[in-house]
Amino acid sequence: MRSTKRAAAAALLTVSALAVAGCAAGGGSGSGGDAASCEPAGEDVTLTFTSWIPGIEDAVAMWNEENPDIQVEVQTGPSGNAGTYQNFFNQLEAGNAPDLGQIEYDALPNFRVQDGLVDLGACEDVLAAEDQFLDWTWGQVTLGTEDEVYGIPQDQGPMALFYRSDLFEQNGIEVPTTWEEYREAAVQVREAGGYITNFSDSDINQFAGFVWQAGGQWFENDGDAWTVNLTGEESTTVADYWQDLIENDLVSTYPAWTDEWNNAYNSGEVWTWNSAVWGANSILSGAPDTSGNWSVALAPQWNAGDQKAGNWGGSSIAVFNGTDHLYEAAKFALWLNTSEEALTSLNETAQIYPATTAGLELPVLKEGVEFYGGQPIYDVFAEAATQVDPNFTWGPTMTQTYGDVSDGFKAAAQGNGTLLEALEEGQAATISTLEAQSIPVAE
Amino acid sequence: MTTTTTMTAVNPTASRRRKGGGQDAVGRGPREGVIPRTAAFLVMGVFTLYFLTPIWWLLIASTKDRGDLFSTNPLWFADFRFFENVGALVAYRDGVYLRWLLNSLLYAGVGAVVATLLASMCGYALAKYRFPGRETLFNVVLGGVLVPATALALPLFLLFSQVQLTNTFWAVFLPSIVSPFGVYLSRVFAEASVPDELLEASRLDGAGEVRTFFTVSIRLMFPALVTVFLFQFVSIWNNFFLPLIMLRSEELFPVTYGLYAWNSTINQFPELRTFVLVGSLLSIVPLIITFLLLQRYWRTGLGTGALK
Numbered sequence: 001m002r003s004t005k006r007a008a009a010a011a012l013l014t015v016s017a018l019a020v021a022g023c024a025a026g027g028g029s030g031s032g033g034d035a036a037s038c039e040p041a042g043e044d045v046t047l048t049f050t051s052w053i054p055g056i057e058d059a060v061a062m063w064n065e066e067n068p069d070i071q072v073e074v075q076t077g078p079s080g081n082a083g084t085y086q087n088f089f090n091q092l093e094a095g096n097a098p099d100l101g102q103i104e105y106d107a108l109p110n111f112r113v114q115d116g117l118v119d120l121g122a123c124e125d126v127l128a129a130e131d132q133f134l135d136w137t138w139g140q141v142t143l144g145t146e147d148e149v150y151g152i153p154q155d156q157g158p159m160a161l162f163y164r165s166d167l168f169e170q171n172g173i174e175v176p177t178t179w180e181e182y183r184e185a186a187v188q189v190r191e192a193g194g195y196i197t198n199f200s201d202s203d204i205n206q207f208a209g210f211v212w213q214a215g216g217q218w219f220e221n222d223g224d225a226w227t228v229n230l231t232g233e234e235s236t237t238v239a240d241y242w243q244d245l246i247e248n249d250l251v252s253t254y255p256a257w258t259d260e261w262n263n264a265y266n267s268g269e270v271w272t273w274n275s276a277v278w279g280a281n282s283i284l285s286g287a288p289d290t291s292g293n294w295s296v297a298l299a300p301q302w303n304a305g306d307q308k309a310g311n312w313g314g315s316s317i318a319v320f321n322g323t324d325h326l327y328e329a330a331k332f333a334l335w336l337n338t339s340e341e342a343l344t345s346l347n348e349t350a351q352i353y354p355a356t357t358a359g360l361e362l363p364v365l366k367e368g369v370e371f372y373g374g375q376p377i378y379d380v381f382a383e384a385a386t387q388v389d390p391n392f393t394w395g396p397t398m399t400q401t402y403g404d405v406s407d408g409f410k411a412a413a414q415g416n417g418t419l420l421e422a423l424e425e426g427q428a429a430t431i432s433t434l435e436a437q438s439i440p441v442a443e
Numbered sequence: 444m445t446t447t448t449t450m451t452a453v454n455p456t457a458s459r460r461r462k463g464g465g466q467d468a469v470g471r472g473p474r475e476g477v478i479p480r481t482a483a484f485l486v487m488g489v490f491t492l493y494f495l496t497p498i499w500w501l502l503i504a505s506t507k508d509r510g511d512l513f514s515t516n517p518l519w520f521a522d523f524r525f526f527e528n529v530g531a532l533v534a535y536r537d538g539v540y541l542r543w544l545l546n547s548l549l550y551a552g553v554g555a556v557v558a559t560l561l562a563s564m565c566g567y568a569l570a571k572y573r574f575p576g577r578e579t580l581f582n583v584v585l586g587g588v589l590v591p592a593t594a595l596a597l598p599l600f601l602l603f604s605q606v607q608l609t610n611t612f613w614a615v616f617l618p619s620i621v622s623p624f625g626v627y628l629s630r631v632f633a634e635a636s637v638p639d640e641l642l643e644a645s646r647l648d649g650a651g652e653v654r655t656f657f658t659v660s661i662r663l664m665f666p667a668l669v670t671v672f673l674f675q676f677v678s679i680w681n682n683f684f685l686p687l688i689m690l691r692s693e694e695l696f697p698v699t700y701g702l703y704a705w706n707s708t709i710n711q712f713p714e715l716r717t718f719v720l721v722g723s724l725l726s727i728v729p730l731i732i733t734f735l736l737l738q739r740y741w742r743t744g745l746g747t748g749a750l751k
Contacts, residue, residue, distance in 0.1 A: 050691060052704065054536070054712055075610070075691035082707035083687050090597065090688060094604035098691070257710050262513040278711060285713030288510035350712060 038123035038327045044068075045328045048098035049317075050075040052084055055349025059342045063335060070328045072100075080104055080315075081399055085111075088320070092116045097320040099329045103151060104315040105140040106205070106394040109221075111318065112143055112150055113396040113439055118319040120149040123330040132338050136390035137355035141316050144221055144393055151316030152333040153355035155346075157276030158384035159209050159310040162283060164271045165295040165373065167194065175297055179241060182300045186250040189271055197272045198264060199242055200256035201413040204402045205312050206275070210238045212392045213310030214302055219395035225442035226395060226434060230405070230427040231420070237302075239419040246413060253413040262286035274299060276312035277353045277381040284371045292370070296377040298384060309384035311392070314355065353381065360385060397433045404429035498727075505721040512716070528721045540722055542694055543701040547680055548729060550697055554619035555676040559668050562622045562675075566629020567660055571642065581630065587623030593684045600688045614689035615697070619679045625671035632667035633660065669740040676733055698726045 049060070049072050060072050075098060077084040085107055091097040092114070103111060111117050120126040126149050130138055137153035161175075168175055168185075171192045176182040186196035200206055211218065216234030220227040229235075245251045252270055254261040264270045266287035273279060283294060299309055317333040319326060336342045343359045346352035354360060360382040368374040395401060408422020434441050500517060506525040507515065515521040532540050569581050599618055603609045608617075637660045645655040661668070686700040696704070702722050705715045 048691075052708055054705075054708065054715070076693045076704065077691060078687070078704040078707035079711070082703070087688065087691075090600055091604075094601050094609075096604050096607075096609065259513060259517065266513050282710070282713055285509055285716070286513065289514055 038120075038330065040327045041325055044071070045325050046071045046073060047100060047323075047325060047329055047332060048073050048075055049100040049332070050077065050084065050088070050098045051102040051317075052077055052079045053102065053346070053350045053352065056346065058349055059336060059345040062341055062345065063332060067332075070332060072332055080107055085399075088116065089114065092321065095322060097322050099323040099325060100317055100319055100333060102154070102315055103318045104313065105153075106208075106398045108141065108150055108316060108318065109143055109219075109394050109396040110398065113437075116321055117150045118321055118323060118326055120152070120319060120326075120330050120333075121147045123327065125334060126152070126330050129334055129338060132356045132358060134355060134357060134360075134385055134388075136311070136388040136392070137314065139390040139392075140314070140394075141318075144391075145223070151318035152330075152337045153314070153316050154337045155314050155352045156355045156385060156388075157209075157278055157311050157313030157353070158381050158388055159213065159274060159276050159299055159312050160380050160384050161297045161299050162273040162275055162279060162294055163297065164268065164290070164293050166293040167192075167268060167271050176300050177297075178304050179300045179302055183241075183245065183250070186245060190250055194268065195250070195252040195264075195270045196245075197251050197274065198256070198261060198270050199246055199251045199253050199413060201253060201409040202406055203256050204405050204409065207238070207242075207405075207409070207419075209276070209310035209312040210242075210274070211235050211310075212389060213299060213308050214238050215308070215389060217392065219393045221393060222442065225440040227442045228395065228427060228430050228434070230401075230423045230430065235423055236420060239423055243412070243419045246419075247415075257282075266290060277378070277384075278313060278351060280369070280372070280377060281351050292373050294372050295375055296372060296380045298380060298387075307387050308389065309387040311388045353378075395430065395434075396439055397430060397437065400433045401426055401430045501720065501724050505717075505724045509714070509717055512720075525721075528717055529725070532718045532721045532725075535718060539693060540698070540701065540718070543696050543698040544726065544729075546695060547697040547699070547726070550615055550619060551676050551679040554616055554679045555672050558620040558622045558625060558675045558679075559672040561620060562625030562671055563629045563633075563661065563664055563668055564656065565626045566631075567633045567637070567656060567664065569626070570630045570633035571637065571639070571660075581626075584623050584626045587621075588627060592618075592678070592682060596685045596688045599685070603689065609689055610691045610695065612695060615682075615686050615695070618685060619675075619682070622671060622675050625675060628667055628671055629664065632664055636663045636667075666740055669737050673733065673737055677730065680730060698722070702726065 047070065051074065057074050060074050064071050077087060080103065084101075085103075088097060088101055088103075088111070097116070108117075127147065129152075133153050134156070137156050141151040141153055142149055163175060165175075167189075171188065173185050173188045173192075174181065176185045182196070189196040208218065211234055214234040214237060216229075216232055216238070218228070218230050218232075218235070220229070242251075246253065252264055254264055265273070265283060266289050268290065273283065275282070280296075283290075298307075301308060317336060319329045319333065323329055336346075337354070338356050338358070340358070340362065343352070343354045343356070344362055344364065347354070347362060347364055353365075354362065359365075360378075365378040365382070366376060368376045369378075405422050405426035408417060408425050409419060411417045412419045412422055431441055496518075503518060503520060504512060505528055506523050507521050508524050508528070511521040511524075565584070569577060569584075595618070599614075600609060603614050608614050641659060641663075642655060645659050650658070680697075681699060682697075683699045683703060686695075686697050687703070690696055690700065693701070702719055705722070706719045709716050709719065
C-alpha cells in the first residue's frame with residue numbers, strides 16, 4: 001500500500017522528465033507521521049510557513065512578537081496551482097517540506113491521498129476549536145472523517161449575486177430571487193441591450209459552486225474508495241440551465257479575468273455576476289467606472305423560498321508530514337485563523353474573509369462599502385456563509401478534473417458540444433486519472 | 444546616459460558598414476528588383492510590428508492607473524501616471540521589487556562572468572591541448588547543449604535538498620555558471636583565433652600556461668567571450684523554472700519569479716496588476732542596456748567567426 005502511494009507521488013513529480021521519478025523515489029522522505037503526538041517541544045522552536053497571501057507577514061510579525069519561543073518564518077511563492085502545490089510535493093519527496101502551508105480546500109484531498117499531511121486531530125486544542133468555525137468550513141478540513149483534521153480553515157468564498165442596481169431599476173427589471181426569474185430577467189436584459197452575466201468557461205470552480213448550491217456532490221469517499229459523480233442529477237440540471245442561456249445568447253462568454261471581461265463589466269454590457277465574497281474586490285478594481293452602481297443580494301434559488309448558497313474558493317493552513325513541531329504548528333495555525341488581531345490584519349492586507357463565526361462579525365466587515373452604494377455587503381455574505389451545504393467534498397485530483405472539464409466548457413461556449421458532454425468527459429478522465437495514480441475508485 | 448554614448452559610438456561603424464555592403468551589392472551581386480525589395484520590407488515591417496506591439500502595449504499600460512487600463516484605448520496614452528506607478532511599485536512592501544531586480548543582476552551578472560570564464564577555459568583547453576579522451580569529453584559537453592534547463596531543475600532540487608542548499612543563493616547561482624554552449628563556442632573560436640605559434644612564443648618567453656591564457660589567449664578570444672557572456676546573461680535573467688523550484692524566501696527571488704508570483708494571484712488581489720505591468724517593463728531595461736553596451740563587441744565577434 002505504502003509503496004503504491006510512493007509510486008503515485010513519484011509519478012506526480014514528473015514535471016518534465018520521466019527519468020527524474022527514479023531519482024525522486026530514492027530520495028529520503030519524511031516519516032509516516034500518522035500517529036504523531038501533539039506534545040510541546042519544551043524548547044525554542046522555529047517554524048517555516050509557506051503562503052502566497054500578500055501581506056501575511058504582518059500577521060505573522062504580530063505572532064512572533066508575542067511568542068518568542070515559537071518563531072514563524074514566512075516563505076512565499078506563486079498561488080497554489082501556479083506552482084506552490086508542485087513545490088510542496090517536491091519538498092515532501094525530498095523530505096524538506098515546510099512545517100505549515102497554505103492549501104485551498106479543493107487541493108486538500110490531493111495532499112491527503114499523497115500522504116503529505118499530519119492529522120491535527122491529535123491536538124486537543126484543534127478538536128476543541130471546531131465550534132468556532134462555520135460547520136461547512138470545518139467539513140472541508142476533516143474531509144468527511146471523524147476526529148481527523150487535516151488543516152485549520154482560513155477563509156471562505158460564500159457566493160451571492162452582484163448586480164447593477166442602477167440598470168435594473170432604470171429598466172424596470174426585478175432583481176431575480178430564483179434561477180427561473182434569473183432566466184426571465186436575462187431575456188429582458190438582452191432586450192435592453194446587455195447580458196445578464198458572463199459565463200466563464202475557464203472557472204470551473206464557479207460552476208462547482210452552482211452545483212454545490214443545487215445540492216450536488218461531485219466526490220465521495222468512504223474511507224478507502226472514491227466515488228466520482230460529475231454528472232449527477234443536480235449537475236445535469238445546472239449544466240442544462242446554463243447551456244440554455246448560452247444557446248439563446250442570453251449570456252456573454254468572455255474568458256474570465258481578461259481585459260475584455262473587465263471591460264464588459266466596466267462598460268455596463270454585463271449586469272450581474274454570481275460570485276464569491278472576494279469577487280467584491282475584483283469588480284471594484286476591474287470596473288472602476290461603475291462605482292456606486294452595484295449591489296449584492298443572496299444568490300438566486302432553485303426553488304422559491306430555499307436558503308442555499310454555493311461556495312467558490314477558500315483555503316486552509318495545513319501541517320506537513322515530517323514536521324517535528326506539531327504542537328507549535330497547530331497552535332500557530334489556530335491563532336492565525338481565529339484570533340481577532342490576525343483576522344483583522346489578514347482582512348486589511350488581503351481581504352481575507354474569515355472562516356470562523358466570530359470572524360464574520362469583525363467590525364470592518366460590518367461597514368458600508370462605498371463602491372456598493374454604501375451597502376454593508378458583508379452582511380449578505382455572512383448570511384450566505386451559513387447557507388453553504390457542509391457535505392460537499394472535493395476529489396483528490398482536482399487540478400486534472402478542472403483541466404479536463406474546462407476544455408469541454410470552452411468548446412461549449414463556442415457552440416461546439418454541450419456543458420453536460422464536458423462533464424461526462426471530465427467524469428471519464430477523472431476516473432482514469434485516479435486509476436492511473438492507484439487511487440481506488442468505487443463504481 | 445551610458446546608453447546614449449554607446450549608441451553614438453556604435454552607430455557610425457554600423458552605417459559605414461551598411462554603406463560598404465550596399466556598394467558590394469551594386470558592384471558584384473545580382474541587381475535587386477523593386478518588387479522583391481518591397482515585399483521583403485513589407486514582411487519585415489509586419490514582423491517588426493508584430494514583435495513591437497506587445498512592448499508598446501506594455502509601455503502604454505504602465506503609464507495608466509487601474510481604471511484607465513480597461514476603459515481607454517489599450518494602444519494609446521490616457522492620464523500619464525507612469526512615475527506615480529513606478530513610485531508605488533518601489534514603495535510596495537518596503538521595496539521588495541528593487542530587491543528582486545538587484546538579485547537578478549547578481550545572479551545574471553556574476554553568474555554570467557563566472558560561466559564565461561569557466562567555459563572559455565574549458566573550450567580553450569579542449570582546443571589547444573591534446574590529451575586522451577579529449578573528443579569524448581567534448582562530445583559529452585556538447586550533449587549538454589541538448590538538455591533543456593527545465594528538465595534539470597527537478598533533479599537539481601532533489602540533489603540540492605540532500606546537501607541542504609535549497610532556498611539559498613547558491614541553489615540558483617551554481618547551476619547558472621555552467622554553459623555547455625559556451626564551451627562549444629569557446630573551443631571553436633579558440634581553434635580559429637589563437638595560433639599555436641603564439642602559444643609557443645609565449646612559452647619560449649617563459650610564461651606559464653595560466654599566464655599565457657590570461658594575458659595572451661583571452662584577449663584573442665574576447666569577441667567569443669562577449670557572446671558567451673551575453674547568451675548566459677540573458678538565459679540566467681530569463682531563467683524562471685529553477686528559481687520557482689528552488690527558492691522560497693522572497694528576498695532571494697529574481698525579478699522574473701517575483702513578478703510571476705504576483706501575477707499568479709491577480710484574480711484574488713487585482714491591485715497587483717499595475718505592479719506586474721510596470722515591473723515587467725522595468726525588468727527588461729537591464730537586458731536592453733547590456734545588449735546596447737556589448738553589441739559592438741558582439742557584432743565583431745560574429746563577423747570574425749563568419750569570415751574564417
